[in-house]
Amino acid sequence: MPVDVSPDPTPYDAVLLLSFGGPEKPEDVLPFLQNVTRGRGIPDDRLKEVGEHYYSFGGKSPINDQNRELLAALRTSFDELGIDLPLYWGNRNWAPYLTDTLREMTADGVRRAVVIVTSAYPSYSGCRQYRENLADAAAQVEGAPVIDKLRHYANHPGFVGSFVESTAEALSRLPEGAAIAYVTHSIPTTMNATSGPDGNAYTSWHEDVAAEITAELQRRTGVERRTDLVYCSRSGPPHLPWLEPDINDHLEDLEADGVPGVAVVPIGFVSDHMEVIYDLDTEAAASAEKLHLPMARAATPGTDPRFVTMLRDLVLERAAAERGEQPERPCVGKLGPGWDDCRPDCCPALRRPAAPGSTTPDAVQASTAASAPKETA
Numbered sequence: 001m002p003v004d005v006s007p008d009p010t011p012y013d014a015v016l017l018l019s020f021g022g023p024e025k026p027e028d029v030l031p032f033l034q035n036v037t038r039g040r041g042i043p044d045d046r047l048k049e050v051g052e053h054y055y056s057f058g059g060k061s062p063i064n065d066q067n068r069e070l071l072a073a074l075r076t077s078f079d080e081l082g083i084d085l086p087l088y089w090g091n092r093n094w095a096p097y098l099t100d101t102l103r104e105m106t107a108d109g110v111r112r113a114v115v116i117v118t119s120a121y122p123s124y125s126g127c128r129q130y131r132e133n134l135a136d137a138a139a140q141v142e143g144a145p146v147i148d149k150l151r152h153y154a155n156h157p158g159f160v161g162s163f164v165e166s167t168a169e170a171l172s173r174l175p176e177g178a179a180i181a182y183v184t185h186s187i188p189t190t191m192n193a194t195s196g197p198d199g200n201a202y203t204s205w206h207e208d209v210a211a212e213i214t215a216e217l218q219r220r221t222g223v224e225r226r227t228d229l230v231y232c233s234r235s236g237p238p239h240l241p242w243l244e245p246d247i248n249d250h251l252e253d254l255e256a257d258g259v260p261g262v263a264v265v266p267i268g269f270v271s272d273h274m275e276v277i278y279d280l281d282t283e284a285a286a287s288a289e290k291l292h293l294p295m296a297r298a299a300t301p302g303t304d305p306r307f308v309t310m311l312r313d314l315v316l317e318r319a320a321a322e323r324g325e326q327p328e329r330p331c332v333g334k335l336g337p338g339w340d341d342c343r344p345d346c347c348p349a350l351r352r353p354a355a356p357g358s359t360t361p362d363a364v365q366a367s368t369a370a371s372a373p374k375e376t377a
């Protein structure tokens, strides 16, 4: 593929991959779950249940190994352009912890870094919470580097293109006339309502990405099919409304409607982590089997070259923008390219400092506010 971005990473002297983190062994599972749910008001029963998901896979989430593979692929991709920018990795909820990584970067003399988050869409959980954790970590590390975060990349042709291929592959394993169920992580409806600068960005971005994949497949094959956007991994107390329908209920509807099969396409996730291998490949697959409904799960981007090249190009795009140039900003769909910096009031589920942008009035106000409320609402 021709490279149409300048391979100049100035002003950055490092890249940070920021991810969720996951347990590596059974003893890690409980402390990991405590890290994730601290102050989030998740019922004990739900935590026990999710713990069992991890234990059924030997107490190990695949997410850390997937990030190690992504780092290796990014290294190769940067090397191909002769870019020797160091790559670092830190997690929000498990080792290597973000704060330790920031400490290491600071000790190595990194002054300005760009962060790639393993989450593609705007929302409190998928964006602001990462930025809050960046702000918290930076506050703990003297002389921490200045950090920019890449724009949301769900509507980038690299991300969408990767799902177009994997959806076509999944459909090839199914009978003619199969439907597509696009799946993402459910979040509280209140969190969706406040997502992005103007609200509802979580669902509107997902709808846009789903429509683009559908349109591209139809352009290629001329086949029209039923498509829906559905949700997995609902959590929280039962009385709080979360985005619906749940994938398992949706499979029942498809079967009742006589649909001959379904491609399950996890557009909300960048790799096959626990939500994918448990909630979809285990639980939803069991629902489909009970219904005798043929189901094929499409691959997530993982280390797909389209995805890896996209991340590299986004680093170079942002570098060019920070140098005052006007880089091309590839994107598909109706919404346009995402914003470089979130506005202070973006995804304001909790009013706490969030970096980048931690020097805004929002942060000043938040730093004097009382501790975070228990629920996400």
Ligand SMILES: CC1=C(CCC(=O)O)c2cc3nc(cc4[nH]c(cc5[nH]c(cc1n2)c(C)c5CCC(=O)O)c(CCC(=O)O)c4C)C(CCC(=O)O)=C3C
Pocket: 020, 021, 022, 023, 033, 036, 037, 040, 042, 046, 047, 050, 061, 062, 063, 118, 119, 120, 123, 125, 126, 185, 186, 187, 188, 233, 234, 235, 236, 268, 273, 274, 275, 376
């Ligand atoms: C939008 C979204 C993404 C996608 C964006 C992104 O990737 O960031 C995501 C990813 C992930 N979520 C993950 C794990 C968990 N999420 C939980 C809880 C929650 N997730 C939420 C939302 C999201 N989550 C929400 C609103 C909650 C309720 C608590 C709260 O309001 O904060 C819980 C607690 C138990 C439970 O409640 O289910 C766990 C263990 C893992 C690691 C998987 C692995 O180990 O392989 C990953 C990648």
Ligand SMILES: [Fe+2]
Pocket: 185
């Ligand atoms: Fe989650």
